[in-house]
Amino acid sequence: MIKHKFYLIISFSLLFQTIITSQNSWQLIGLKKLRIEYVYAKGDTIWTTTEDSLYNHETYYSYNGGEAWSKFELNNSEFGGGYTLKTIDPRNTQKMYITDWYGRPWKTKDAGSSWEYLIPEAEPWPVDAWRPRVKDIYISPHNEDVLFCIITENGQVDNLYRTSNGGKNWVNVSSFAASSHGVELSFAFDLLDTTKIFVSADNNIGYQAFYTSYNLGNSWDLLTELQTFANKIIVNHIDNNIIYRFLKPYRSLDGGFTWKRIMEDLIKEDVPYQPSITSVIINQSEPKILYASLAKIDILNNVLIPMGVYKTQDGGDNWGLMKGSDNIDLITNEFLPILFFDSIQQNLFIGTQHGLFKFNAIVSIKNCKAIPTKLKLNQNYPNPFNPNTIISYQLPVGGFVELKIYDQLGREIKTLVKEEQNSGFYKFNFEVKELSSGVYFYRLNVSESNRNSSFVETRKMLILK
Template sequence: MKKNIDFKMRFADRIYKYCFNDGILTDDRVTAIWDSSCKVISKAMLCEIARWGDERGQPYDYEHWKEECKDVRDDLIGRAAKFVAETKKAGMYPDLDPPVFSNRSKVILKSIYNCPANFYVKISFLYPQPGTIFYTTDGTDPRMWDLTGNVSPTAIEVSGKETTIPIQQVTTIKARTKDGDTWSPLHEIKLIPSKTSPVVINEINYDSDSNFNTEDWVEIYNNSDADIVLDGWKLKDSNDDNVFEFSPATMLKQGSYLVVCFDTLAFKALFGSVENYTGNLGFKFGTEGDAVRIFDNDNSLVDIVEYNDQSPWPLSPAGKGPTLELANPDFDNALPESWKASIDFGSPGRINTMFTVMAVKDDHGIHKVPEIFTLSQNYPNPFNPTTIISYNLPKSSHVTLSVYNIAGQLIETLVNRQQRAGTYQVRWDARNISTGIYFFKIKAGDFQQARKMMVIK
């Protein structure tokens, strides 16, 4: 197999995919997975230690186990680089780097990248090296797979050392470097421009858990900078005969949510604190896949989501409790990659549990890595009903951002996930929160900080 040039290329492609950029075997990803696994079993280990002791039957304490976890974690760092070096030595990985993708001097590491509208991506070499860049935007490979290793007729050759491509729709770019008969591994990226729909389908509950049966509901979100009266607007599934008409008095304020329910009594019985809902729908959504569509008063299609219960769509919303949540209202909700399975039974009428932000750029559009951890004062403050909380991460960390009342009781957890270094913003919707003083607290690694804010209604 080592003499088969197509097999060797496939092998190198797989190594590059997993060991570079945001690959699963990169230091950040593999240590994050290890940390998460240790956290999951940490409480159980206390019981196991008390019961069994160590591998020799001798008792040892919890700190000993934590040190063992740290030793394994330290050993994981650098493993990908060592593996690449060994495969190069064995002649199974080329000594030729693929081109990189960037925007305004910022290299894009993700294989799926949610970018702003009117985005430009540059294809270039990260460091000076020999060779010519070839790329495609039609989903094909720049390299032929017929044991010749020739350039594909669909490939576009870059004149010089770089080129810039405008991204106006969802685009997959596949790029390689070729020097003589040697090809670099494949570097592939999927770019997803932001949507600009004023009303966005933001969350879908299409198959409730039998133990928490709210019946079907859909959450819509006003992603514009103006209030919208939904007089004459309609919500449909894939069947044009199934129509829900919004009442003439329905107002969707800017930055607000509205839940449309199949059965408002069933919904309210389990989500008693949610007030921004309407119904009843005269139809249910398909449990194996369907469409959710919104039309304005001119019968023009405003937004559509065609989901199903198969990968790459999240699987657990199909009868297991979670809902389908859009990671960010600015993401393209027509794409499965933009959706996540919610925590617990979803977040109707408020910010999604899996809300994801993109790192904030400076005035030149460049992502800058902060030098220190910081938690900024929310803005506006005081506020009603929403505010923005910003924080800086100088390195990849597991971040928890939570809101507490003056008595120290947890009100809501806004963030609970691993995040890369960068500057982040999270919107908190206090629409269902009483007037008063609240505290927001961040924990990122060893860094902790809290600030005070005030809700006024």
């Protein structure tokens, strides 16, 4: 069943507005004396992996937004004395992936009650100093059984492995050009194309190649070569031609063929202090908003000097320091902060060496009494989503309004609105249950009452289950 609720927010007769911004200061929400190495949040549910002064790893979770925390107990002797939480499936937070003391991957479907050993290579898994270690695990946003993992082998070389059956069988898909396949790999899914992925491959001598695959890694196309190392790729989930590469920040507007430096006013190589991005995250509901934590690297003394968290609202052209973030004890010379953004409650989390901090970025409008100045269809929020999202639009004058949902083949799925409406701001709560994961489109068609004209606009949205 597809459920939807429709609300008229503002009528044309109202004359003024009051904007109320939620408290936007950094708040310590727990785990004060621990280093935070991993953060995942969805609404009031938060999971985090910590490390103490003796390098012992523990996982904690909260179901009330950080007001109370519980320790995640794992009583499995096969883990070899320790584990690290790697990733959580956003479609089902009971499904988690960890690596044990030996760097081997494990999966649970029931929040840790039982575990399944995932074997990216033939048994037995070596336990010597040069054993393979799973560095990262990535879950496909389109198919929960498709996973990729980066495995460091022989103590120095990264390889990319893929499974299409939830981890039962794996294949090495590292068929990159020999000159570029080397020490470090970074990886990203395309959130719009179900079979498209990206890899940045470094050979540790300054050569960096950027690849894409249109068949989940069976073959690769070299898009460009750069002389800078990348440890993270971010693909815009609304326009997949917009791609970011970090450490040194670059942005591509043509799908990865050409790149341009961003943040040049902040990232200047002023030896002995070289500013660098230590963590970066995109706002899933507003993809032009990104957050990045910065630090200066003192090469002579081998220490990091924190600079705070910076934010851009225009896709990377301009960045500003988030108030108060430069006062948080973010970094030591052994630890880098971790950023995570929860699009449901608009919370930005930063894991530091002294606990987990939260910054709420919601700006709410109450008693809003303004007349819209232009006709506009907004991007749905959150996006991607499951099971519901908000579609909003504004009408400067009244008219006949149609709001419809279409699939990728252009077939009409649902009519949400088909009626005369007054001018004002409108939002629509669209809930889906029987629709499968994938890209859909919503189209607004308005025939204005006092004009012999019509307005049509279409936007993409992504359902993840």
